[in-house]
Amino acid sequence: MNAIACLTQQHRDCDAILAQAEQAVRHGDWTTAGQTCLRLATDLEQHFQLEEQQLFPAFEAATGMYSGPTAVMRQEHQQIRLLLQDMDDALLASDASAWLGHAETLLILTQQHNMKEENILYPMCRQHIAGFEQMVRPGVSA
Amino acid sequence: MSQAWLSYDDAPPIWLPASFFGAAMLWLLALGGLLLPAGMLAANRYHPQLLALTHVLALGVLGNIMAGALLQMLAVASAVAARRAGRLLLGIFLPWQAGTALLVGGFLHGFSPLALQAAAALLGAAILRLAWHGLHGLAHSPARDASSRGMALALLGLLVAAALGLCLVLTLSGRLALPWLPLLHSHVLWAAMGWLLLLMLAVSQTVIPLFLITPPYPAWMLSTGRAVLLLLLACSLALLFWPAQLWLPASLLLIPVLLYAVQSWQLLRQSRRPADPLWWQWQAVLACLLLGCVAAWLCAGWTIWPSLPLLAGLWWLGGAGLGATLAMLGKILPFLAWLHLKRLNPPRGLLPSTHGFLPESAQLRLRHLHLLWLLAGTLWCWQPARFHLLFALATLALAAYALWLGGNIAQRYQAVRRALPAAAVR
Numbered sequence: 349m350n351a352i353a354c355l356t357q358q359h360r361d362c363d364a365i366l367a368q369a370e371q372a373v374r375h376g377d378w379t380t381a382g383q384t385c386l387r388l389a390t391d392l393e394q395h396f397q398l399e400e401q402q403l404f405p406a407f408e409a410a411t412g413m414y415s416g417p418t419a420v421m422r423q424e425h426q427q428i429r430l431l432l433q434d435m436d437d438a439l440l441a442s443d444a445s446a447w448l449g450h451a452e453t454l455l456i457l458t459q460q461h462n463m464k465e466e467n468i469l470y471p472m473c474r475q476h477i478a479g480f481e482q483m484v485r486p487g488v489s490a
Numbered sequence: 491m492s493q494a495w496l497s498y499d500d501a502p503p504i505w506l507p508a509s510f511f512g513a514a515m516l517w518l519l520a521l522g523g524l525l526l527p528a529g530m531l532a533a534n535r536y537h538p539q540l541l542a543l544t545h546v547l548a549l550g551v552l553g554n555i556m557a558g559a560l561l562q563m564l565a566v567a568s569a570v571a572a573r574r575a576g577r578l579l580l581g582i583f584l585p586w587q588a589g590t591a592l593l594v595g596g597f598l599h600g601f602s603p604l605a606l607q608a609a610a611a612l613l614g615a616a617i618l619r620l621a622w623h624g625l626h627g628l629a630h631s632p633a634r635d636a637s638s639r640g641m642a643l644a645l646l647g648l649l650v651a652a653a654l655g656l657c658l659v660l661t662l663s664g665r666l667a668l669p670w671l672p673l674l675h676s677h678v679l680w681a682a683m684g685w686l687l688l689l690m691l692a693v694s695q696t697v698i699p700l701f702l703i704t705p706p707y708p709a710w711m712l713s714t715g716r717a718v719l720l721l722l723l724a725c726s727l728a729l730l731f732w733p734a735q736l737w738l739p740a741s742l743l744l745i746p747v748l749l750y751a752v753q754s755w756q757l758l759r760q761s762r763r764p765a766d767p768l769w770w771q772w773q774a775v776l777a778c779l780l781l782g783c784v785a786a787w788l789c790a791g792w793t794i795w796p797s798l799p800l801l802a803g804l805w806w807l808g809g810a811g812l813g814a815t816l817a818m819l820g821k822i823l824p825f826l827a828w829l830h831l832k833r834l835n836p837p838r839g840l841l842p843s844t845h846g847f848l849p850e851s852a853q854l855r856l857r858h859l860h861l862l863w864l865l866a867g868t869l870w871c872w873q874p875a876r877f878h879l880l881f882a883l884a885t886l887a888l889a890a891y892a893l894w895l896g897g898n899i900a901q902r903y904q905a906v907r908r909a910l911p912a913a914a915v916r
Contacts, residue, residue: 367703367762374765427832434843448850449843456825456844459700463567467633 351484352470358395359462362388366455373447381447382439389432396425402483403473410476417469424461428454501565502572504830508900509583510558511819515893517550517590522885524594531875535799542597547807548681549590549613555815556689557582557620559822560641567696568638570627581619589613603663610659617652621645636712640692643715647684647722654680654726672729682786683743684722686811687779688715691750693818694772698754701821702769703762707753714746721746740790747783751776767853771817774861778809800871809864816860816892823896824848827903836910847899856891863888 349357365388372381404418431454438447474480524546529539561578564570572578589612596605624645628638654677660666661673691714695707724739754776761769782805789799824847831841866884869877 363700363703364762370763370765430838445845446843449845452845453825453828453843455701456821457829460566463696463700464569467567467635467638468569468631471632471634 351481352466352474354484355395355470356462356466358391359458359466362391362395362458363455365391366451366458370448370451373444373451376444378439378442385432385435385439389436392428392432396428398484400425403477406477406479406483407469407473410478411472417464417472421461421465421469424457428458428461431457502561502578503575504826506572506575506579506583507558507562507822507826509579510554510561511823512896513583513587514551514554514558514815515889515896517546517554518889518892519886520550521546522882522889525870525878525882525885528875528878530878533796533800533871533874535796535803538597538601540800542594544803544807545590545593545597547812549586549593552686552807552811552815553586553590555819556686557586559693559815559818560620560624560689562822562826563637563693563696564624564627564641567635568628568631568633568641570624570631572623578619578623582616582623585612585616585619589616601662606659607663607665610656614652614656617648621649635696636707636709637692637696639712640688640695640715643719644685644689644692647680647688647719650722651677651680651685669730672726672733675729676726679722679725679743682806683718683747686807687747687750688718690775690810690814691715691718694754694814697818697821698757698772701763702758702766702772704757704760707757711750711753714749718743718746737790740787744783744787747779751780767850767857768817768821771813771820771857774857775810775813775817778805778813778864782806782810797871801868804864804867804871808867813860813864816856820848820853820856823899827899831903831906831910834907834910836906840909841906842902847902848895852895856888856895859884859888859891 365384369381369384369388372378372384400422404421408414408418431450434450435447435454438444438450477483521543524539524543527539530537534540561572565572589609591609592605592612593609596602596609599605625642628642631638654673657666657668658670658673658677661668661670691711695711698704699706721739721743725736725743728736728739754772758764758769758772763769782802785798785802785805789802792798824844827847828841828844863881863884866877866881870881
């Protein structure tokens with residue numbers, strides 16, 4: 349699996365976990381929902397760390413673009429983290445309606461974020477970062 | 491390489507897609523109004539009222555939603571910036587509305603040459619501007635995904651449909667002496683398949699796997715889009731030069747539609763989010779696509795039932811097209827409101843989630859209303875004189891509910907904006 353496929357797979361895995369959590373909330377299974385949300389937050393954070401600590405700095409150093417795409421991606425990571433907090437609050441209050449609303453917002457935000465990364469940023473990273481393939485390998489995290 | 495790629499500043503400001511979406515809902519209301527008088531007493535695909543209604547639906551309702559969504563999608567998925575939004579509004583939105591109004595007026599007033607020619611000029615300019623924005627932007631974009639390439643194919647389809655429409659207007663006004671019936675059939679085919687189907691195919695390749703968490707569409711789906719364009723070209727040539735051979739490319743056109751529908755159904759069955767309203771909406775879209783496609787194919791040989799072309803148009807445009815665009819609007823519009831407010835850094839707890847702008851229950855009600863509208867439309871196609879009032883009222887109800895939902899989103903958006911600290915809004 350090449351680096352882009354690996355990063356894309358990380359996105360898809362997180363999508364699948366979010367869908368699992370959503371099903372649990374819709375069925376009122378708050379225990380499973382809590383466990384799944386924790387896994388989602390952990391996996392997402394691991395992916396963000398890989399990007400923010402390794403990928404983005406390498407891209408910025410290679411291209412000199414410090415306030416371009418990577419800044420926007422970091423900003424969106426922050427928004428995703430805040431939405432995860434909102435979902436956590438709804439989970440603690442067992443408020444299915446609020447949780448589903450925040451989860452849908454998170455889903456659309458992450459999907460358009462992933463689209464930008466997969467369609468534009470990752471191909472640019474492959475083009476500009478010398479050790480891109482080594483930086484991102486299955487099982488390697490920040 | 492642009493420093494600003496992926497920047498929010500490159501996405502259109504919310505008022506640009508919102509103008510297109512709002513106009514679409516007003517055109518839907520106009521569609522209901524135009525259906526009120528019992529102009530067409532028996533099914534006749536060439537009746538002026540039917541031509542006017544078809545273009546209100548195709549250009550006013552679907553065209554506006556598709557153009558607004560395309561500008562947004564191009565910016566987000568393909569890094570085609572919409573930096574000069576005011577110019578896009580002037581160059582696309584305004585001539586689009588004026589051109590549609592003149593075209594509809596021209597049909598209803600005895601095919602007025604002046605109105606039709608002015609409409610063709612305005613719509614041609616708007617479509618050229620949209621196609622230039624998209625095709626030029628895509629040519630310079632680093633994005634090479636299936637949706638970006640698919641959008642380019644759809645824009646090519648739109649350009650050909652518009653060129654054929656222009657030729658038709660010039661022929662009807664006596665300025666060109668072209669065979670109008672082959673032109674008309676070609677125009678319908680390119681608009682319905684080259685533009686609507688290809689854009690649906692392009693957008694769904696991104697949107698369905700991402701929103702409904704399904705496996706991706708296979709890579710050959712992009713080739714399906716290219717095959718549609720080639721088959722459309724073959725159909726147009728056959729219509730002009732070898733009408734007896736039309737059955738072959740026309741029958742072959744069924745294959746890509748069938749492939750897309752079957753592939754989409756398989757993906758929907760594997761969706762991890764079957765509770766999302768979009769899941770059911772897309773099933774209905776696919777069913778309408780197949781119904782419309784088969785009805786259109788039967789039209790050529792089964793001329794004994796004049797309702798058939800109307801049904802083909804209704805199921806294709808009203809069932810598949812309107813169903814898909816309403817479903818997408820239900821996702822896009824609340825998210826755009828949320829995203830634009832989020833950029834103003836509201837204090838935690840002030841900004842509602844997307845469901846706060848448009849609850850799932852409202853999306854479900856809209857879906858049910860759309861299905862009832864489709865049923866009323868099917869009855870109208872069967873017996874226009876008997877069911878025109880029912881179809882008109884169903885259209886007005888659907889438009890009124892969609893406008894009310896849009897108004898709620900706008901109201902909620904303004905309420906959050908007003909509650910923001912003054913420094914954030916500035």
